[in-house]
Amino acid sequence: MSAVVLRRIDPDRNMARFYRLDVQPDLFGGWSFIREWGRIGRPGQVRSTPYPSPAEAMVALQRQRQAKEQRGYLEQQSGEKI
Template identity: 55%
Template sequence: MDAIRLQRIDAAQNMRRFYRLDVARDLFGRWCLVQEWGRIGGAGRLRLAAYESAAQAQDALARKRRAKERRGYVAL
């Protein structure tokens, strides 16, 4: 699965944010939800959350995507 890229741009609030979600394996073989976010054009932050299976990680990705879309982010 390819990474999901989301962005939220609101010129009135000077807001230009991005969010990237992906599922990948770490060095120990666990499945991780990889989240990267920040201001477009700047260095972002990165967070990894480990899960026991790929299905659990995909479910977490879907939940996070829905939450971000409710906040105004749109997929690219």
């Protein structure tokens, strides 16, 4: 699966943030919804939440994506660097 990378940049507020969302299999047969966020150009914080199926993890990803897009985050275009 491909990660979703969202960015929010507002030079007037000195804001340059990223939010990366991904679903990956774990070592125990389950699935993990992985979120990483922080300031662009710096290492971010990472949180992983386990789910029993990829469908449930994708629902969580879509829910989080929608919440971030409502706050002004936009999807990063392919080829752009964080």
